[in-house]
Amino acid sequence: MAGGEKKQSLSPKEIIHHKFVVKASYRIEQVHVSSQSNCLYRCHLQLPEFSVVSNVFKRKKDAELSAAELALEKLGIHPQDDDDITVEQAWDDMVERIKYIFSDEFLSSGHHPLGSHLRATLLRDGERHGSVPLSIIAAFDAKINSGCKVINPSVDQDPILAMSYVMKAAAKLTDYIVVSPHVASLRRKNPYPPAIVEALDTHGESIKVEAVYIQCATSGEEVVDPVILDISSGRYYLDVIAEKLGLKDGSQLIISRTFGKTPSGFECRVYSAIPKLNPSDKSSKAYGKRPADEEDQSSHFKTPWNAKASSACGQDIHGDAIVAAVGYSWRSNDIEHDDVTLKSFYRICCGMSPNGIYKFSRQALIAATLPFSFTTKSNWRGPLPREMLSIFCRQQQLAEPVFTISTSPVKPLSETLRSFKKLKDSESNDGNNQCVNEYAGSDDSFNHYNSKDEEELPVLESGYRCGVKILSKSLQDLVLDCSPGSFYEKESHAIQNAALKALTWFGSLFDDLDADPEQPRCYTKGELNWMFTRNVMIKGKFPSSKRYEEPAYDESKTMDMDRKPKRVQTIPNGSLVSISYSVSVEVEADFWGRTGKCLRELIESNEEIEFEVGVGSMNPHLESVVTQMSVGQYACFITNMPAEGLVLADANDTARTRSLLSKLAAGLEYNVHLLGVKGPTEKRVESVFFKPQLSKQRVGYAVKLIKESSAASTLVDFGCGSGSLLESLLEVPTSLQTIVGVDISEKALARAAKMVDSKLNKGACNLKTIRLYDGSILEFDSRLHGIDIATCLEVIERMEEDEAFQFGKTVLTLSRPKLLIVSTPNYEYNKILHKSSLYHSKDKSISQRSKFRSHEHKFEWTRAQFNHWASKLAKSHNYSVEFSGVGGSGNVDPGFASQIAVFKRKSFTEVKKVSTQPYKVIWEWTRAQGDKKN
Ligand code: SAH
Numbered sequence: 039m040a041g042g043e044k045k046q047s048l049s050p051k052e053i054i055h056h057k058f059v060v061k062a063s064y065r066i067e068q069v070h071v072s073s074q075s076n077c078l079y080r081c082h083l084q085l086p087e088f089s090v091v092s093n094v095f096k097r098k099k100d101a102e103l104s105a106a107e108l109a110l111e112k113l114g115i116h117p118q119d120d121d122d123i124t125v126e127q128a129w130d131d132m133v134e135r136i137k138y139i140f141s142d143e144f145l146s147s148g149h150h151p152l153g154s155h156l157r158a159t160l161l162r163d164g165e166r167h168g169s170v171p172l173s174i175i176a177a178f179d180a181k182i183n184s185g186c187k188v189i190n191p192s193v194d195q196d197p198i199l200a201m202s203y204v205m206k207a208a209a210k211l212t213d214y215i216v217v218s219p220h221v222a223s224l225r226r227k228n229p230y231p232p233a234i235v236e237a238l239d240t241h242g243e244s245i246k247v248e249a250v251y252i253q254c255a256t257s258g259e260e261v262v263d264p265v266i267l268d269i270s271s272g273r274y275y276l277d278v279i280a281e282k283l284g285l286k287d288g289s290q291l292i293i294s295r296t297f298g299k300t301p302s303g304f305e306c307r308v309y310s311a312i313p314k315l316n317p318s319d320k321s322s323k324a325y326g327k328r329p330a331d332e333e334d335q336s337s338h339f340k341t342p343w344n345a346k347a348s349s350a351c352g353q354d355i356h357g358d359a360i361v362a363a364v365g366y367s368w369r370s371n372d373i374e375h376d377d378v379t380l381k382s383f384y385r386i387c388c389g390m391s392p393n394g395i396y397k398f399s400r401q402a403l404i405a406a407t408l409p410f411s412f413t414t415k416s417n418w419r420g421p422l423p424r425e426m427l428s429i430f431c432r433q434q435q436l437a438e439p440v441f442t443i444s445t446s447p448v449k450p451l452s453e454t455l456r457s458f459k460k461l462k463d464s465e466s467n468d469g470n471n472q473c474v475n476e477y478a479g480s481d482d483s484f485n486h487y488n489s490k491d492e493e494e495l496p497v498l499e500s501g502y503r504c505g506v507k508i509l510s511k512s513l514q515d516l517v518l519d520c521s522p523g524s525f526y527e528k529e530s531h532a533i534q535n536a537a538l539k540a541l542t543w544f545g546s547l548f549d550d551l552d553a554d555p556e557q558p559r560c561y562t563k564g565e566l567n568w569m570f571t572r573n574v575m576i577k578g579k580f581p582s583s584k585r586y587e588e589p590a591y592d593e594s595k596t597m598d599m600d601r602k603p604k605r606v607q608t609i610p611n612g613s614l615v616s617i618s619y620s621v622s623v624e625v626e627a628d629f630w631g632r633t634g635k636c637l638r639e640l641i642e643s644n645e646e647i648e649f650e651v652g653v654g655s656m657n658p659h660l661e662s663v664v665t666q667m668s669v670g671q672y673a674c675f676i677t678n679m680p681a682e683g684l685v686l687a688d689a690n691d692t693a694r695t696r697s698l699l700s701k702l703a704a705g706l707e708y709n710v711h712l713l714g715v716k717g718p719t720e721k722r723v724e725s726v727f728f729k730p731q732l733s734k735q736r737v738g739y740a741v742k743l744i745k746e747s748s749a750a751s752t753l754v755d756f757g758c759g760s761g762s763l764l765e766s767l768l769e770v771p772t773s774l775q776t777i778v779g780v781d782i783s784e785k786a787l788a789r790a791a792k793m794v795d796s797k798l799n800k801g802a803c804n805l806k807t808i809r810l811y812d813g814s815i816l817e818f819d820s821r822l823h824g825i826d827i828a829t830c831l832e833v834i835e836r837m838e839e840d841e842a843f844q845f846g847k848t849v850l851t852l853s854r855p856k857l858l859i860v861s862t863p864n865y866e867y868n869k870i871l872h873k874s875s876l877y878h879s880k881d882k883s884i885s886q887r888s889k890f891r892s893h894e895h896k897f898e899w900t901r902a903q904f905n906h907w908a909s910k911l912a913k914s915h916n917y918s919v920e921f922s923g924v925g926g927s928g929n930v931d932p933g934f935a936s937q938i939a940v941f942k943r944k945s946f947t948e949v950k951k952v953s954t955q956p957y958k959v960i961w962e963w964t965r966a967q968g969d970k971k972n
Pocket of ligand 1: 733763813831833837
């Protein structure tokens with residue numbers, strides 16, 4: 039930039055320091071996020087009146103900066119106000135820059151895209167010779183662009199505004215530049231030296247490039263057609279585009295920002311005519327304003343708003359438009375180009391909405407939909423919500439989302455933001471909505487969606503909450519503020535769900551691509567605090583909201599897809615199902631006349647795709663059908679056509695498919711094959727139903743019994759897993775001196791070792807030895823001889839039933855502990871966990887396993903079965919046994935969620951010693967030496 043006094047800009051931290059000096063204190067906290075191996079940091083900034091907590095970052099510095107920014111935001115200080123250059127300086131810089139752009143030096147220097155445009159205009163004939171469209175200067179020069187942004191940050195959204203600034207700046211250069219406002223162009227006053235002009239290369243090749251013409255119809259529905267741009271050598275490509283749009287020349291064009299890319303990576307832009315203002319509305323502001331709605335905008339402009347083109351580029355476009363991938367680059371002076379086919383255009387449009395981002399990531403444009411809930415990372419398919427939100431914000435020229443995490447309830451909206459209009463959610467919550475939510479286990483979906491039969495279910499009341507704020511790129515306008523709703527046990531889940539809510543909200547601004555009118559998604563009042571400002575809102579509209587006539591159902595062929603379906607869902611929510619499917623358009627026989635055969639045009643297919651049931655990650659029809667199937671079954675059904683744009687973005691032969699669509703009111707035919715089902719994860723279901731978690735209750739129960747057996751000194755935990763029981767025993771004083779964990783999973787043992795290691799010196803325990811063995815509990819190891827207590831929590835159901843007997847026999851015969859505690863799920867309780875409505879299936883072919891709490895369980899016993907197992911063992915080994923449990927109540931049906939048998943040795947009999955040591959020591963610690971082994 040040219041000289042001049044530049045204001046010293048202060049960083050957010052410096053501003054905080056100036057204001058508060060020592061009263062501002064930063065505290066860095068290390069955050070361990072299990073999914074990431076490296077350490078993250080969060081910063082707490084304490085100020086006299088309030089404190090703020092930053093997001094988590096990889097670098098301490100970023101956490102501090104974020105905290106300082108949050109504090110400034112609370113204080114209502116916008117550092118960018120003091121930042122950068124002043125408006126006057128920006129004007130001066132622009133004037134300088136324009137002068138330079140029109141200099142001899144600039145024309146002959148390197149490969150500046152703007153330079154190539156200048157050269158092209160010098161090849162024009164007549165009065166247009168050397169006349170440079172204003173739009174070009176505003177769009178292709180970074181310095182002009184940043185100058186315009188200083189003057190008014192909303193130029194990003196409004197190319198005409200930028201053009202008017204360029205014109206104003208150029209008007210100050212009367213000696214050098216001729217400004218022609220009526221033709222929106224600039225020209226150098228004195229001609230370039232002939233030598234320079236002669237040196238210009240005029241031998242460009244002739245090119246034909248495919249583009250897309252979006253004809254704006256007053257009736258509302260734009261017509262999209264392919265168009266060929268014939269750029270013969272020596273012609274300025276902007277003039278070619280202008281002519282196609284019925285304009286005199288390129289100066290009458292406005293050029294959008296670049297948005298999507300063609301398959302080979304060329305950036306596209308939208309070209310349209312500078313809209314004419316209505317004579318009735320002379321306000322200069324009209325250009326800088328976005329239409330609040332379609333009626334409103336028609337009062338400003340003569341030409342109607344072009345929804346398809348606007349949605350594609352995220353800027354307002356009026357009248358007809360052309361989407362093309364042509365232009366100059368920094369690489370050479372030659373024009374670069376690529377075809378924008380109908381298909382690539384529709385794909386770009388589709389990819390601009392959050393739903394589209396998700397659909398593309400899964401390569402299932404028709405089948406997939408953006409889920410409404412994030413349950414676990416292991417069940418999630420596709421990029422994580424947070425990632426998608428970032429992609430979306432970048433595309434829509436919004437700033438990176440700001441997440442605010444809290445562990446206690448926070449005020450929904452901060453004081454400073456009060457003036458903003460709060461979005462009413464009543465419209466999306468009218469009583470007619472019938473929402474699908476039969477699954478109580480998905481951790482927050484049931485908070486958002488009206489449950490048909492409202493059951494009292496425990497909701498987390500503590501944990502992490504996360505809100506998300508989205509600002510415009512200039513950071514001046516708040517676009518969306520979603521304050522924290524539900525609590526989540528994990529911080530990362532709170533963040534992912536906040537991102538998902540924001541995405542869903544943005545998604546609803548775009549036309550519902552393929553929403554099922556019968557199963558709308560709705561938010562309950564009070565759950566979400568949304569607010570947004572209209573003027574910076576993306577006026578997003580999906581290219582086509584056209585729906586076709588409902589097809590007639592072919593009863594003989596389709597599965598039972600009643601209008602008001604009485605669904606018999608046999609696959610519970612939370613399950614991961616894997617399917618293969620194909621989607622085709624049905625073309626009625628008479629359409630082709632001759633053959634009389636029904637034809638099908640394949641639109642989309644997938645060999646194998648996996649999704650989680652109950653979170654809305656698949657189109658509702660497909661999910662509804664699949665969840666009624668059993669593994670190995672095939673189904674075929676027909677649905678309404680989704681949005682036209684979606685089909686065209688998907689189809690292989692866009693033109694052909696389009697001709698079929700326009701002539702027929704056909705339905706979409708789905709063929710689906712259910713490949714496999716994995717049940718909902720036990721832990722997730724349980725964590726929703728039990729407070730504290732069932733696993734914690736089990737451990738608590740065992741610890742209580744262990745504490746009561748005061749003379750015990752050795753304990754073996756059979757199938758110790760990650761060591762949850764051992765961990766508790768490190769924290770409480772007991773009489774135990776030696777504790778041993780046995781498991782066959784190396785991974786689980788590694789986690790257990792890590793946990794024990796980190797807890798060793800903190801506890802109040804009397805332990806002298808801790809040992810972890812790798813081995814099967816079906817085998818006996820003589821080192822487990824004569825132990826006092828044995829525990830086996832939630833392990834036997836992972837073996838075959840006869841092995842469970844074998845285990846009992848081995849322990850009670852060879853180890854002969856005084857006390858043996860065994861827990862296993864109570865099968866009868868599953869109907870509560872899975873909600874009975876899901877299990878009314880009469881279909882005997884449905885695999886039993888899907889009824890268990892985990893797909894890893896080989897069996898789950900009723901109370902009677904467990905009783906039989908334990909009593910038989912007790913009797914034959916001279917033990918007494920008592921039954922108890924945790925979760926729910928033992929006195930009422932169906933009993934405890936987790937059933938527990940407590941075996942007590944009645945008499946001590948010397949057992950025959952066997953010498954066998956099949957177990958491998960994985961980890962060992964003894965107090966005497968403080969010694970560790972790996
Ligand atoms: N008892 C722990 C872990 C339960 S998960 C808790 O309550 O948290 C069941 C564990 O049993 C798994 O870690 C699995 O590896 C282990 N397991 C299953 N079959 C086993 C066998 N035959 N021998 C040893 N461990 C087994």
